[in-house]
Amino acid sequence: MAKNTYKQPAETPARRGNEPRPAEPRPARNQPRPAAPAAAAPRENRRNEPKSAAAPRKERRPLKLPVFQLGGLFGFLRDRRFQLFLGFFLLFSSIYLTIAFVSFLFTGHADQSVIESVGRTSLPEAGQETGNWLGVVGALLAEWLIQDGFGVAAFALIPIVFFLGYKTVFRRGIVSFSYVLALCLFSSLWLSVLLGYVVLSLQSPGIDPTLAHSLDFLCGGIGYETAFWLDSLIGWGTVLLLAFLLISFVVFFFNITTLNLGSSPDEPAEEPAPAARRATNEPAPWAVDAPSHADDNPLGLTLRDTRTPQPVAADDTDDTDDELEEADMAPVPVRTGAVASAALATATAAGGGLAAGAATLPLSVAPVAAAAAAVPKPSGPSFSIEVAEPEPMRVPAAPAAVASVPTPLSLADLADDSAPLPASLPLPVAAPAVTAGLSFEVEDATGKPELDPSAGPDMAVIAEEDEEAEAMPTGEYDPTLDLPRYQYPTLELLNDYGQAKAQVTKEELEANKDRIVETLGHYGINIASIKATIGPTVTLYEIVPDAGVRISKIKSLEDDIALSLAALGIRIIAPIPGKGTIGIEVPNAKKEMVSIRSVFNTDKFISTEMDLPIAFGRTITNEVFVVDLAKMPHLLMAGATGQGKSVGLNVILASLIYKRHPSQLKFVLVDPKKVELSIFNKIERHFLAKLPDTEEPIITDTKKVVNTLNSLCMEMDKRYDLLKDAGCRNLKEYNRKFVERRLNPKKGHRYMPFIVLVIDELADLMMTAGKEVETPIARLAQLARAIGIHLIVATQRPSVNVITGIIKANFPCRISFKVTSKIDSRTILDAGGADQLIGQGDMLISQGSDIIRVQCAFIDTPEVDRLCDFVGEQQGYPDAYHLPEVVGESGGGNGDSDDFNPADRDAMFEEAARVIVTHQQGSTSLIQRRLKLGYNRAGRLIDQLEHAGIVGPFEGSKAREVLIPDEYSLEQLLNTLPK
Numbered sequence: 019m020a021k022n023t024y025k026q027p028a029e030t031p032a033r034r035g036n037e038p039r040p041a042e043p044r045p046a047r048n049q050p051r052p053a054a055p056a057a058a059a060p061r062e063n064r065r066n067e068p069k070s071a072a073a074p075r076k077e078r079r080p081l082k083l084p085v086f087q088l089g090g091l092f093g094f095l096r097d098r099r100f101q102l103f104l105g106f107f108l109l110f111s112s113i114y115l116t117i118a119f120v121s122f123l124f125t126g127h128a129d130q131s132v133i134e135s136v137g138r139t140s141l142p143e144a145g146q147e148t149g150n151w152l153g154v155v156g157a158l159l160a161e162w163l164i165q166d167g168f169g170v171a172a173f174a175l176i177p178i179v180f181f182l183g184y185k186t187v188f189r190r191g192i193v194s195f196s197y198v199l200a201l202c203l204f205s206s207l208w209l210s211v212l213l214g215y216v217v218l219s220l221q222s223p224g225i226d227p228t229l230a231h232s233l234d235f236l237c238g239g240i241g242y243e244t245a246f247w248l249d250s251l252i253g254w255g256t257v258l259l260l261a262f263l264l265i266s267f268v269v270f271f272f273n274i275t276t277l278n279l280g281s282s283p284d285e286p287a288e289e290p291a292p293a294a295r296r297a298t299n300e301p302a303p304w305a306v307d308a309p310s311h312a313d314d315n316p317l318g319l320t321l322r323d324t325r326t327p328q329p330v331a332a333d334d335t336d337d338t339d340d341e342l343e344e345a346d347m348a349p350v351p352v353r354t355g356a357v358a359s360a361a362l363a364t365a366t367a368a369g370g371g372l373a374a375g376a377a378t379l380p381l382s383v384a385p386v387a388a389a390a391a392a393v394p395k396p397s398g399p400s401f402s403i404e405v406a407e408p409e410p411m412r413v414p415a416a417p418a419a420v421a422s423v424p425t426p427l428s429l430a431d432l433a434d435d436s437a438p439l440p441a442s443l444p445l446p447v448a449a450p451a452v453t454a455g456l457s458f459e460v461e462d463a464t465g466k467p468e469l470d471p472s473a474g475p476d477m478a479v480i481a482e483e484d485e486e487a488e489a490m491p492t493g494e495y496d497p498t499l500d501l502p503r504y505q506y507p508t509l510e511l512l513n514d515y516g517q518a519k520a521q522v523t524k525e526e527l528e529a530n531k532d533r534i535v536e537t538l539g540h541y542g543i544n545i546a547s548i549k550a551t552i553g554p555t556v557t558l559y560e561i562v563p564d565a566g567v568r569i570s571k572i573k574s575l576e577d578d579i580a581l582s583l584a585a586l587g588i589r590i591i592a593p594i595p596g597k598g599t600i601g602i603e604v605p606n607a608k609k610e611m612v613s614i615r616s617v618f619n620t621d622k623f624i625s626t627e628m629d630l631p632i633a634f635g636r637t638i639t640n641e642v643f644v645v646d647l648a649k650m651p652h653l654l655m656a657g658a659t660g661q662g663k664s665v666g667l668n669v670i671l672a673s674l675i676y677k678r679h680p681s682q683l684k685f686v687l688v689d690p691k692k693v694e695l696s697i698f699n700k701i702e703r704h705f706l707a708k709l710p711d712t713e714e715p716i717i718t719d720t721k722k723v724v725n726t727l728n729s730l731c732m733e734m735d736k737r738y739d740l741l742k743d744a745g746c747r748n749l750k751e752y753n754r755k756f757v758e759r760r761l762n763p764k765k766g767h768r769y770m771p772f773i774v775l776v777i778d779e780l781a782d783l784m785m786t787a788g789k790e791v792e793t794p795i796a797r798l799a800q801l802a803r804a805i806g807i808h809l810i811v812a813t814q815r816p817s818v819n820v821i822t823g824i825i826k827a828n829f830p831c832r833i834s835f836k837v838t839s840k841i842d843s844r845t846i847l848d849a850g851g852a853d854q855l856i857g858q859g860d861m862l863i864s865q866g867s868d869i870i871r872v873q874c875a876f877i878d879t880p881e882v883d884r885l886c887d888f889v890g891e892q893q894g895y896p897d898a899y900h901l902p903e904v905v906g907e908s909g910g911g912n913g914d915s916d917d918f919n920p921a922d923r924d925a926m927f928e929e930a931a932r933v934i935v936t937h938q939q940g941s942t943s944l945i946q947r948r949l950k951l952g953y954n955r956a957g958r959l960i961d962q963l964e965h966a967g968i969v970g971p972f973e974g975s976k977a978r979e980v981l982i983p984d985e986y987s988l989e990q991l992l993n994t995l996p997k
């Protein structure tokens with residue numbers, strides 16, 4: 019019986035679905051091909067068939083992906099166990115398919131009858147008869163995918179399953195998955211149609227029909243039918259079409275933009291050689307090809323102005339009056355344009371204080387001073403409301419381009435030393451192009467990328483050209499070309515809570531003001547004027563007391579005012595620095611949540627020139643509060659549990675991730691609580707730094723913190739040496755010089771990213787490691803400012819044994835969320851007030867003498883998750899940024915100490931020596947791994963090996979030099995060592 023059942027519709031409805039087939043015409047794959055006119059018939063028939071349009075056509079709705087609900091219904095997709103299960107399933111499936119397909123080539127014919135009997139008999143029964151090495155399921159799969167599907171081109175589908183599985187399991191790809199998908203899908207379709215056409219051609223009269231029959235498995239059903247359809251439409255044009263499709267695919271896939279078909283040597287090359295490109299400061303080819311939107315929007319921020327009000331101009335005053343009148347008794351409208359103060363002019367009832375009916379009095383808009391002048395000198399205070407609006411937003415005007423490459427890199431590009439070379443090439447070096455998705459090696463200590471020795475002689479020739487180019491005058495070095503395809507996160511990743519509005523009603527303002535005036539009145543304090551400024555969390559009432567009132571008297575009434583307002587979190591600032599007024603902050607009845615998106619989506623943050631901008635939130639005047647961590651230069655954060663510290667840390671990290679390229683910034687994350695920062699694991703290969711021998715980039719183990727801090731101290735010392743060598747005073751100057759290629763990478767110079775150390779819970783570290791952490795933290799805090807290492811240290815317990823004098827002295831910038839006692843507030847801020855905060859991100863920032871109240875922006879865990887996914891799924895470095903290796907507990911080699919006692923030699927000494935000499939690699943982590951030792955012991959062993967002259971001295975982040983060339987020499991040396 020013929021096996022290619024899809025050509026016999028009546029017999030195999032199931033395989034073709036329920037679609038009616040054209041009555042005649044398509045020849046069976048093993049039958050002689052009909053003459054061309056006949057072939058046109060089925061198409062004709064189809065055209066005349068009544069359309070199924072009789073049934074009303076369903077309107078297509080745009081597909082809405084439930085992105086934000088993923089956490090709920092599809093939350094399990096994020097479960098790592100499920101991902102591993104799925105990944106391994108795919109990997110094993112790819113093996114299974116390979117075996118089934120190979121087996122099909124030998125057993126496919128024989129299994130034909132069994133396959134057809136499936137459905138009529140039970141599976142086990144049918145299975146007994148299959149010849150496929152993987153039983154009836156293997157036979158079925160092969161039949162569907164090869165015989166009925168793509169023919170032998172179905173083999174090209176297997177890499178899709180394999181690479182998808184690999185990416186799911188290992189969270190990184192060997193090559194870019196989208197490239198694999200495009201290549202494999204195209205090849206399977208294209209090849210099956212080509213082979214279909216060949217099989218079709220073999221069905222011509224005069225050719226043995228059995229030949230086509232025996233070869234029809236090559237093209238599969240899809241290939242054959244598509245070829246047949248094309249043949250009936252365009253005849254021999256099918257070959258041309260296939261050739262055209264192939265060329266088009268190659269052009270797009272390999273990003274061919276120039277055809278060098280033997281142009282004469284006199285003609286100028288269309289694209290300058292890499293060296294020339296650098297000399298002329300022209301962008302690399304990928305920059306030329308970058309989509310134009312990358313130029314317009316380097317941050318990838320999508321800006322949308324959701325607000326309608328425009329700044330109030332001076333001549334808008336009348337309109338504003340009307341608006342305010344209309345707004346009588348309604349929530350106080352928030353005005354755009356901080357210049358406008360709505361002065362609620364009040365005529366007060368005799369006897370002082372504002373009349374209860376003040377709210378019904380006409381409102382006028384004028385600067386406060388003008389209002390004061392206009393209102394006849396009252397017997398009581400005037401009352402004005404100042405409402406500030408978030409700053410206007412601005413779409414940035416075409417700033418510097420950020421390279422964005424939609425194309426693979428060509429080998430020619432690899433000769434450009436402004437981009438580090440890939441560590442290894444998955445394709446033969448002779449291949450015309452290297453697909454994107456390659457990993458890039460981080461520059462080594464010399465600043466030069468390392469070539470993979472296995473890459474073959476061609477790579478060496480490239481390297482040689484590079485050496486030559488080195489001597490030439492060069493254009494600017496661009497660190498971001500390490501990851502040229504990196505896309506900055508977009509605002510779309512963050513929740514949009516709409517336009518935030520201060521929800522303070524005029525009644526609330528009036529009532530609070532009345533009570534303040536009344537309470538102060540009870541203590542004989544009369545007020546000349548009172549003004550309110552509405553912020554997101556609190557409203558600031560600024561009062562000017564009558565002459566002769568002692569400020570300390572008002573300050574001492576804090577609790578009384580709180581009692582009369584029946585509100586928590588009253589804070590009195592007496593006097594407000596630089597204003598000559600006394601401030602009373604009263605929490606709003608309805609607190610406004612400041613969304614991170616609304617803070618990021620502001621001109622102040624978007625166009626900031628700061629090195630390390632952090633958009634914390636909004637101040638009491640609704641201004642976005644952006645500070646530069648590089649200037650702070652370190653930050654101490656405290657707050658009782660649940661008051662918003664973790665959210666605050668996430669805001670800091672998100673701000674920096676939004677604004678910096680992975681080549682410019684690295685985080686060292688210490689999280690003794692283990693769960694707070696774990697979400698940032700995903701950006702390991704982009705933004706995280708770690709010790710070379712550690713698996714997890716986020717440090718949760720207290721013991722490892724000590725090593726990391728020591729390593730950072732070493733990095734600091736090294737950076738200072740480099741700065742000294744370069745004659746620069748700080749990191750910015752140094753990097754500028756490096757970018758301008760005024761520093762030679764061969765002399766150890768390199769582009770140095772900022773390093774931000776975040777410690778989520780200092781109290782825990784201080785309890786377990788005490789001085790061991792205190793000393794390096796203090797040292798880093800004292801010295802690291804100039805070389806771009808910044809510390810952010812958070813703690814729940816701002817007590818003096820956690821925030822010691824030495825730590826405090828080196829952290830001039832401190833943030834406090836709500837704390838439980840005045841003492842804690844004093845410890846952290848050197849002032850009270852933090853105990854009066856109202857929680858949920860309400861915080862005080864102290865920079866020197868200034869204390870500013872800020873409502874911290876809110877970023878939810880799913881938002882951080884999406885941000886990390888967005889960054890983490892992009893191509894990154896092969897590994898996290900490596901900090902210098904710390905050797906031994908002392909943090910450095912002690913090999914040259916003369917008082918080394920052979921009796922102290924480690925029991926594993928000889929074994930360690932053998933491992934090192936065999937591998938010719940003097941690294942502590944190698945000893946650790948091979949001999950399964952702890953870090954400290956391996957560190958001590960390497961010191962002893964140095965003392966014995968087996969390895970050279972400590973060389974920073976590089977492995978030590980091995981001084982013994984082979985095992986024979988080693989054995990001789992070991993015999994001579996004193997026992």
Ligand SMILES: Nc1ncnc2c1ncn2[C@@H]1O[C@H](COP(=O)(O)OP(=O)(O)OP(=O)(O)O)[C@@H](O)[C@H]1O
Pocket residue numbers: 611612657658659660661662663664665666814858859860873874875876877
């Ligand atoms: N800026 C903010 N705006 C609104 N709500 C906030 C803000 N910050 C925190 N919250 C609320 O407070 C809760 C606790 O915040 P967070 O987890 O940051 O506290 P924490 O100080 O880190 O606590 P812990 O020390 O116990 O980890 C959050 O889940 C959130 O509901």
